[in-house]
Amino acid sequence: MENVIIEIRAYVQQKLESEGSGHDWSHIDRVTKYAKTIAEAEGADGFVCEVAALVHDLVDDKLGDPEEGIREVEHLLKKVSTKETDHILNIISTISFKGGGMPPVESLEAKVVQDADRLDAIGAIGIARTFVYAGSKGDQMYDPHLPPREAMSVSSYRKGRSTAINHFYEKLLKLKGTMNTKKGKELAEERHKFMEAFLDQFYNEWEGKG
Ligand code: ADP
Ligand code: NI
Numbered sequence: 001m002e003n004v005i006i007e008i009r010a011y012v013q014q015k016l017e018s019e020g021s022g023h024d025w026s027h028i029d030r031v032t033k034y035a036k037t038i039a040e041a042e043g044a045d046g047f048v049c050e051v052a053a054l055v056h057d058l059v060d061d062k063l064g065d066p067e068e069g070i071r072e073v074e075h076l077l078k079k080v081s082t083k084e085t086d087h088i089l090n091i092i093s094t095i096s097f098k099g100g101g102m103p104p105v106e107s108l109e110a111k112v113v114q115d116a117d118r119l120d121a122i123g124a125i126g127i128a129r130t131f132v133y134a135g136s137k138g139d140q141m142y143d144p145h146l147p148p149r150e151a152m153s154v155s156s157y158r159k160g161r162s163t164a165i166n167h168f169y170e171k172l173l174k175l176k177g178t179m180n181t182k183k184g185k186e187l188a189e190e191r192h193k194f195m196e197a198f199l200d201q202f203y204n205e206w207e208g209k210g
Helices: 002-016 025-042 046-059 066-076 082-094 108-119 123-137 154-159 164-178 182-206
Strands: none
Touching (some): 002 025, 002 046, 002 066, 025 108, 025 182, 046 082, 123 164, 123 182
């Protein structure tokens, strides 16, 4: 199975190498590492978690037609058993955040990969990705007159106007409380505190204090 992983890695790497909206190869590489760490700590199927992490963003609606993404993943997994392929497809089609309205995921492996993806959305890297994403959409970093949005549909989450700072309240600060696994919760703790400290410092500097 090592060869299958090498092939899939090479494919995803060349495909997402220069992607600009926060789904670049380095994101996939980090999520894959976290998925392996969490899978080991939780006793989950390491192969399924690793492959699902590698392909998880190929079906993202921001990168193109998700249906086409599914076909691409099926093709990529042609040497993987049907049972594992079905499991991996199920994982990647259920883990995305999209405004918070998705039902909880079911299998242990889905929980592991979802936690791994969420870890990369928080902490120092999460902050950096948020500003890169906001910049790529033409959003401002902060507007004190634009309050964060509360409940959101998928389309308003994607299309409505927001700011990088609002994204902390709309998503990032909620993620710690949605971690599925013990190991995921543990790893989220320090990253969450770092974001709170970042926001304190940001507001101080915004006011010209400190
Ligand atoms: P989603 O969870 O909606 O699928 P992604 O994880 O695909 O979003 O988003 C990629 C990165 O961009 C993440 O770090 C995410 O927090 C960030 N991001 C998503 N939407 C916004 C937004 N409206 N403003 C700023 N950052 C965003
Ligand atoms: Ni991702």
